[in-house]
Amino acid sequence: MGLARYGDLLTSAEFWRTVEVSLIYTAATVIVKLLLGLGLGVALLLWERTRLNNAISIALLMPLMTAPAIAALMWKLMTNPGFGVLSWLISLVGINDFRWASDPDSAMFTVVLVDVWVYTPSMIILLLAELRSLPPQPFEAARLDGVRPSFVFFRITVPMLTPLLLTAILFRMIDSIQQFDIIYAMTQGGPGDSLLVFQVRAYLDFFQYTNLGGSAAVLMILWALTYTLSNVFVKQWHKLRERARGYV
DSSP states (O other), X not given: OHHXXXXXXXXXXXXXXXXXXXXXXXXXXXXXXXXXXXXXXXXXXXXXXXXXXXXXXXXXXXXXXXXXXXXXXXHHHHTOXXXXXXXXXHHTTTOOSOOGGGSXXXXXXXXXXXXXXXXXXXXXXXXXXXHHTSOSHXXXXXXXXXXXXXXXXXXXXXXXXXXXXXXXXXXXXXXXXXOOHHHXXXXXXXXXXXXXXXXXXXXXIIIISOOHHHHHHHHHHHHHHHHHHHHHHHHXXXXXXXXXXXXX
């Protein structure tokens, strides 16, 4: 009976919709946070150890001191179409009646925006710690030789940073694919099934529909998916480390 439950789940269109939504959410949040942290150079700007940079690094931790559920409720108020400050701000540029999380077409954008606001500082801090751990000699040699900054970034910084970058991506990916509090506080998985990710689906199955077996099956599949993705990243991390040490 237990295996039959997994078979029913794996042949359910609703389950594969949950997989799709979860992967889209994970990919969007991780990519945006990575681009903001490294692609737009926030971590690079804070690379040098100065009092100002240290103060900004500390200030970046402020969103992390807010519980994600509280942050989601705060953003829910700010994006309220009737009186939210963000709805008022976008109305100044001619965007009226934007439904934010109450519209299936913009719900994913809204929760990704909240996730990015809450967790991007952690990505920046991780990247900053990794950047400051790099040996200075290659950069000093490149500076003395007059090498272009773009060449230094793509041919020296990124290759040296890649093994550590995989670690930061893995941490954020695992957290995103298990996301619950932001999405549930904002929309309870709606509108419809537009944000019905793994954890929210399992929660609703257990507490709302009293489907204990279905909830457990969803969580077991989530565990298997997380385990598989983690193994892939860890194996790639070991290969890159061995290559950097000259073993491969």
